[in-house]
Amino acid sequence: MIIKILAEGGNMKPGPALSQQLGPAGVNMGQVISKINESTQGFKGLTVPVTIDVDMSTKAFEISVSSPPVSGLLKKELGIEKGAAEQKKLQVANASIEQIISVAKQKFPHMLCKDLKSAVKTVAGTCVSLGILIENKPAVEIETDIEEGKYDKEINAEKTETSPEKREKLDAYFVDVHGAQEKLKKQEEADKEAAEAAKAPKEEAGKEEEKPEEKVEEKK
Numbered sequence: 001m002i003i004k005i006l007a008e009g010g011n012m013k014p015g016p017a018l019s020q021q022l023g024p025a026g027v028n029m030g031q032v033i034s035k036i037n038e039s040t041q042g043f044k045g046l047t048v049p050v051t052i053d054v055d056m057s058t059k060a061f062e063i064s065v066s067s068p069p070v071s072g073l074l075k076k077e078l079g080i081e082k083g084a085a086e087q088k089k090l091q092v093a094n095a096s097i098e099q100i101i102s103v104a105k106q107k108f109p110h111m112l113c114k115d116l117k118s119a120v121k122t123v124a125g126t127c128v129s130l131g132i133l134i135e136n137k138p139a140v141e142i143e144t145d146i147e148e149g150k151y152d153k154e155i156n157a158e159k160t161e162t163s164p165e166k167r168e169k170l171d172a173y174f175v176d177v178h179g180a181q182e183k184l185k186k187q188e189e190a191d192k193e194a195a196e197a198a199k200a201p202k203e204e205a206g207k208e209e210e211k212p213e214e215k216v217e218e219k220k
Contacts, residue, residue: 009043067110084131094174102160
């Protein structure tokens with residue numbers, strides 16, 4: 001019997017949904033949950049696809065864990081909750097190439113990429129859709145840089161640690177980017193309010209013009 005679920009990495013708890021699926025199998029739920037948490041310990045804070053293979057004759061079971069999606073790994077790596085709603089206008093983080101390599105290494109065994117370099121480029125592509133800068137640049141530009149070999153040294157060395165000095169510079173750059181984004185957002189909100197305020201009197205005037213003329217009956 002095959003049971004597929006989504007589990008919170010390292011922190012799965014008993015629940016009705018799991019009970020309904022495991023009940024017919026007759027296996028010990030506590031043991032299953034303990035095994036799942038042990039197997040997903042490295043994915044804390046992420047939702048992880050898990051497959052439970054139960055031998056109905058012996059009640060023995062095996063747990064297999066699939067890798068979380070690239071977007072989930074990136075959010076965990078960068079400490080963000082979600083991507084940008086408008087990727088071309090907003091950025092939510094500034095990643096180092098080392099962080100991109102780190103995510104690519106985690107996901108590589110579950111990808112169809114031929115080598116780590118291809119996996120790194122794929123992860124950079126996901127950064128485009130999430131609104132994540134890489135090395136102070138739009139991720140789409142980094143994809144080209146990766147293809148042209150600019151980061152071959154870091155990729156071949158499988159470098160995953162960002163130096164404190166580099167991290168500080170990346171963070172400082174993003175502070176400026178975030179400030180500019182907030183300024184633009186406030187300006188757009190102010191422009192929208194001004195446009196609505198200017199529109200209101202015109203609408204009122206239009207309503208006045210549409211009012212039918214009152215007929216005054218002459219007294220006989």
